[in-house]
Amino acid sequence: MKQIYMDHGATTPVDPLVVDAMLPYFTEKFGNASSLHSFGQEATSALEQSRQQVAASIGAKPEEIIFTSGGTESNNLAVKGVAYRNSDKGKHIITSTIEHPAILNTCAYLEKEGFEVTYVAVDSDGIIDMDELKKATRDDTILISVMHANNEIGTIQPISDISKLAKEKSIYLHTDAVQSLGKISVNVDELGVDLLSLSSHKIHGPKGVGALYVRKGTLLQALAHGGSHEHRMRAGTENISGIAGFAKAVALADERLVDDAKHMTQLRDSLIGKVMDSIDDVELSGHPTNRLPNNVNLRFSFIEGESMLLFLDMKGIAISTGSACSSKSLEPSHVLTAIGLRPEDSHGSLRITLGKDNTHEEVDYVVDALVEVVGRLRAMSPIAGKMSLK
Amino acid sequence: MYSEKVMDHFSNPRNVGEIENADGVGEVGNPTCGDMMNIYIKVEDNILTDVKFKTFGCGAAIATSSMITEMAVGKTLEEALDITRNDVAEELGGLPQVKMHCSNLAADGLRAAIEDYRNKQNIKK
Ligand SMILES: Cc1ncc(COP(=O)(O)O)c(C=O)c1O
Ligand SMILES: [Zn+2]
Numbered sequence: 001m002k003q004i005y006m007d008h009g010a011t012t013p014v015d016p017l018v019v020d021a022m023l024p025y026f027t028e029k030f031g032n033a034s035s036l037h038s039f040g041q042e043a044t045s046a047l048e049q050s051r052q053q054v055a056a057s058i059g060a061k062p063e064e065i066i067f068t069s070g071g072t073e074s075n076n077l078a079v080k081g082v083a084y085r086n087s088d089k090g091k092h093i094i095t096s097t098i099e100h101p102a103i104l105n106t107c108a109y110l111e112k113e114g115f116e117v118t119y120v121a122v123d124s125d126g127i128i129d130m131d132e133l134k135k136a137t138r139d140d141t142i143l144i145s146v147m148h149a150n151n152e153i154g155t156i157q158p159i160s161d162i163s164k165l166a167k168e169k170s171i172y173l174h175t176d177a178v179q180s181l182g183k184i185s186v187n188v189d190e191l192g193v194d195l196l197s198l199s200s201h202k203i204h205g206p207k208g209v210g211a212l213y214v215r216k217g218t219l220l221q222a223l224a225h226g227g228s229h230e231h232r233m234r235a236g237t238e239n240i241s242g243i244a245g246f247a248k249a250v251a252l253a254d255e256r257l258v259d260d261a262k263h264m265t266q267l268r269d270s271l272i273g274k275v276m277d278s279i280d281d282v283e284l285s286g287h288p289t290n291r292l293p294n295n296v297n298l299r300f301s302f303i304e305g306e307s308m309l310l311f312l313d314m315k316g317i318a319i320s321t322g323s324a325c326s327s328k329s330l331e332p333s334h335v336l337t338a339i340g341l342r343p344e345d346s347h348g349s350l351r352i353t354l355g356k357d358n359t360h361e362e363v364d365y366v367v368d369a370l371v372e373v374v375g376r377l378r379a380m381s382p383i384a385g386k387m388s389l390k
Numbered sequence: 391m392y393s394e395k396v397m398d399h400f401s402n403p404r405n406v407g408e409i410e411n412a413d414g415v416g417e418v419g420n421p422t423c424g425d426m427m428n429i430y431i432k433v434e435d436n437i438l439t440d441v442k443f444k445t446f447g448c449g450a451a452i453a454t455s456s457m458i459t460e461m462a463v464g465k466t467l468e469e470a471l472d473i474t475r476n477d478v479a480e481e482l483g484g485l486p487q488v489k490m491h492c493s494n495l496a497a498d499g500l501r502a503a504i505e506d507y508r509n510k511q512n513i514k515k
Binding site: 302314344383 | 401427448
């Protein structure tokens with residue numbers, strides 16, 4: 001059966017060139033970067049080259065990059081690291097209601113530890129409310145953390161506007177750029193951020209590796225203690241093969257960014273247009289234009305997301321839902337709730353995240369499959385035709 | 391995540407649709423919680439001769455709806471009222487723990503349809 005992967009927001013296949021870049025570091029160049037002999041130096045050289053590559057990609061200096069185990073750890077290190085180190089100045093943090101759980105649950109944890117967190121609302125497109133953000137700042141605010149682009153609805157936030165506010169008030173600014181890297185430009189000076197999280201496996205790199213950018217002079221406390229790795233900010237023998245793979249993935253993404261973004265934007269707009277033309281009672285969630293080139297989030301009235309997902313899976317199509325019943329928790333997605341969707345609309349939501357290797361033929365196949373699946377489920381639905389959920 | 395039997399009932403649901411002039415209709419759940427079900431029954435001599443459903447919901451909700459219609463047909467009203475959510479889940483070869491709440495719907499829907507039938511009978515009398 002034909003297999004179509006359109007869940008690149010969850011993870012991506014590793015590029016074969018990335019695998020090639022990683023392989024030497026398992027068997028030949030297996031040294032520990034802390035060792036002084038030639039094996040160690042080989043590892044150190046791979047580590048520092050990778051650091052330069054990642055730094056150059058986002059307009060940072062190599063010494064501002066801390067390699068981590070991925071986006072989750074980077075977010076934890078950013079938020080807890082700033083909170084613990086700067087608690088003498090204040091214990092107030094600002095974030096948004098639509099952050100990834102790696103931010104929201106870290107903030108919830110800090111609240112238990114005596115920090116105060118303000119969760120700023122977003123509008124119906126998912127864009128943060130700047131007025132509310134401004135009002136939320138206080139003398140004891142030490143950190144603002146707002147994601148660059150949202151993982152569910154793809155909405156891109158005005159980080160550089162937030163940066164002006166943060167600078168004015170001398171508050172550190174962190175952004176989670178896990179979803180935006182490789183899809184839109186990510187540059188720490190253009191964004192004006194002090195900290196920025198990255199993850200490798202969303203850009204055709206290996207899983208379990210990522211980075212935190214920390215602007216020079218930013219006061220941060222380490223969470224893992226041990227050896228003096230990663231400028232004493234993250235102890236532990238470095239994952240050289242993973243880091244080399246991540247750096248290669250970054251290099252490839254940089255080379256291809258313009259072409260890939262153009263291609264994915266075309267696929268995205270074609271998919272949205274064709275679905276809207278061929279299926280009634282469908283709405284797009286997230287900002288119509290200010291969104292990631294690869295993100296499509298659609299809500300289909302009268303039917304539920306998981307059953308759509310299962311039928312599409314039987315047709316070889318991999319996508320994800322915004323529906324409660326498909327995830328482990330039974331709550332509707334906090335992002336869809338935050339943009340004002342009623343639970344019944346969240347339940348009927350699908351997230352389709354495109355990749356650079358998806359094709360127009362695949363888009364057409366998915367549109368046809370959706371027409372069939374939606375028709376089938378609506379024929380089974382007790383509410384289709386009887387009431388409008390909108 | 392789902393057993394083969396669940397996937398079978400989900401992908402080829404039995405007894406989908408409405409019964410015209412049904413003797414009883416049960417409407418349970420609501421779209422807010424993500425699962426909603428209508429059950430339609432025909433009754434002759436205290437026996438369920440036809441059971442059909444319409445469901446808005448996840449894979450488990452659709453599969454349990456389909457399963458319970460098969461289990462109920464041919465049973466007396468009393469026997470049908472005794473069907474629990476666990477019976478339905480067991481008949482399907484088990485359901486993931488987080489999905490057990492969805493199987494409530496089918497048992498509740500059938501009970502609601504039988505109650506509706508009995509209420510209508512009482513009014514007639
Ligand atoms: C916006 C965002 N932040 C953080 C993460 C977590 O990254 P990782 O899987 O590398 O821990 C993800 C991935 O799901 C994400 O989409
Ligand atoms: Zn359910």
